[in-house]
Structure formats: structure tokens, C-alpha cells
Amino acid sequence: MLKGFIAGVAACAVAGLVGAYLFVVLGMMPANADGRPPALEKWAARKSLHATIERQAPKGPNPVAADDKNMIAGIGIYRENCAVCHGGADGAPSNIAVGLYQHAPQLAKHGVEDDDAGETYWKVFHGIRMTGMPSFHHTLSEEQIWQVTLFLQHMDKLSPKAEKAWKAVPSQAPAKA
Ligand code: HEC
Incomplete structure (x- = not known):
């Protein structure tokens, strides 16, 4: 039971990392300076x-x-x-x-x-x-x-x-x- 739970958490973490990697390498993370910063980015900064x-x-x-x-x-x-x-x-x-x-x-x-x-x-x-x-x-x-x-x-x-x-x-x- 616990093993299954840990495997599930690990799978989610890997999927998250792969997703973040693809977001960056597929050019989906904005790199332009002519947009306005989104609210979340502004808040964090x-x-x-x-x-x-x-x-x-x-x-x-x-x-x-x-x-x-x-x-x-x-x-x-x-x-x-x-x-x-x-x-x-x-x-x-x-x-x-x-x-x-x-x-x-x-x-x-x-x-x-x-x-x-x-x-x-x-x-x-x-x-x-x-x-x-x-x-x-x-x-x-x-x-x-x-x-x-x-x-x-x-x-x-x-x-x-x-x-x-x-x-x-x-x-x-x-x-x-
Ligand atoms: C290449 C452009 C650039 C140069 C040169 C520059 N700054 Fe800035 N500065 C910025 C930008 C962009 C911001 C806005 C940052 C932000 O939104 O937090 C800023 C923010 C600031 C702030 C904060 C303003 C606020 O409203 O809180 C101060 C103070 C400041 N700069 C002082 C200076 C001083 C003094 C110099 C020269 C020694 C200087 N800056 C040179 C671009 C520049």
C-alpha cells in the first residue's frame, strides 16, 4: 500500500519534471521582452x-x-x-x-x-x-x-x-x- 503510494508520488514528480523540461525546450516559456509580465510572475518578483x-x-x-x-x-x-x-x-x-x-x-x-x-x-x-x-x-x-x-x-x-x-x-x- 505504502509502496504504491510512494511509486505514485515519484511518477507524478517525474511527469512534472518532464513537463517543465518540455515547456522550456519546446519554446513555450516566453523569451520575448515585448509582452507584459503575467500577474503570478509579477507577484513572485x-x-x-x-x-x-x-x-x-x-x-x-x-x-x-x-x-x-x-x-x-x-x-x-x-x-x-x-x-x-x-x-x-x-x-x-x-x-x-x-x-x-x-x-x-x-x-x-x-x-x-x-x-x-x-x-x-x-x-x-x-x-x-x-x-x-x-x-x-x-x-x-x-x-x-x-x-x-x-x-x-x-x-x-x-x-x-x-x-x-x-x-x-x-x-x-x-x-x-
Ligand atoms: C538598462 C536600464 C537601467 C539602468 C541603466 C538603470 N536602471 Fe534602475 N531600473 C531599471 C528598471 C527596468 C527598473 C524597474 C525594476 C522593477 O520593476 O522592479 C529599475 C528600478 C530602479 C529603482 C527602483 C525604482 C522603484 O520605483 O522602486 C531604483 C531606485 C533604480 N532603478 C535606480 C537606478 C540607478 C541609481 C541607476 C544608475 C546608477 C539605475 N537605476 C540604472 C532599469 C535601469
Whole structure:
């Protein structure tokens, strides 16, 4: 009786694995980036992201001083590394931002000023799997990641000097034909 039950469970597990294998190798698992993510995929991606950040993101305030020097350094880092996907001060998306599977938020319009410093730091350091958000810890120093985080935290309340630097980041909208 027990033997039969175990054999049944094993057969179901094998059938499940074969089914999953065929789903992948027969090209039924979507590989295109021009669709919208299904609800289940979205739910799993969001839940795992929040749970991971909760567990791993550094706690406490941004360790770099909120002065013009760091803010302007953060804006320069943003211009070089982020604007192509997250836009300039006009919030107009580039073709790249629009074409990503998970659309990249235009941070001038949908900013992350309310997020904890550690959460934004974690996202920039590690990137976000299954989206176009890259990890920057191979290419930016910890200080640079905190500086760009500082800018994102204060994007809606910059000093006049930093505001001028931000407004000078070129629009990412495609040139009109
Ligand atoms: C190649 C495109 C790309 C580049 C370059 C990029 N990002 Fe992203 N980023 C994304 C995408 C796509 C998402 C949306 C991820 C999602 O839906 O969870 C994202 C999400 C984010 C978020 C979370 C936004 C939110 O609403 O929670 C932050 C913060 C962020 N990026 C900061 C940055 C910073 C800072 C840089 C530069 C150092 C950068 N990104 C560079 C594509 C990009």
C-alpha cells in the first residue's frame, strides 16, 4: 500500500519534471521582452524583492553627508549611468526605457524619495533580477552608490546649486525626426 503510494508520488514528480523540461525546450516559456509580465510572475518578483531587501538592505541613514558636493557627485553618476533608463529632469523616457520588459520608472516623475536609503542602496548595488536594472557594485564604489542614493533621496528638494546640475542632465527623449 505504502509502496504504491510512494511509486505514485515519484511518477507524478517525474511527469512534472518532464513537463517543465518540455515547456522550456519546446519554446513555450516566453523569451520575448515585448509582452507584459503575467500577474503570478509579477507577484513572485515583487514579494521576493521586498523580502530580500528586508533581510539584506543596510539599516540606518545614508552615511554620506547631504551637502552640495555629494549631491552634485550623485547627479554626475546618475547622468553617466542611470539617465539612459530613468530619464532626465523632464521625465521623458528614452527608447530603451520604453522597450524594457519591466518599464524603467522615470524617476523625475515617479521618484523614490520616500524609500529608505538602504533600500535604494541595495537596488543600485545588486540590481533587480528579471528586470533591466543592472547591478553597479562592479563598476561604482560604495561611496558613489551612496552619493547617487543621496541624490535620489533628495531629488524633489534640491539646493539651488544641485537643482541647476540636475536640470543640466540632457533629456533622454528620442530626437524628433
Ligand atoms: C538598462 C536600464 C537601467 C539602468 C541603466 C538603470 N536602471 Fe534602475 N531600473 C531599471 C528598471 C527596468 C527598473 C524597474 C525594476 C522593477 O520593476 O522592479 C529599475 C528600478 C530602479 C529603482 C527602483 C525604482 C522603484 O520605483 O522602486 C531604483 C531606485 C533604480 N532603478 C535606480 C537606478 C540607478 C541609481 C541607476 C544608475 C546608477 C539605475 N537605476 C540604472 C532599469 C535601469
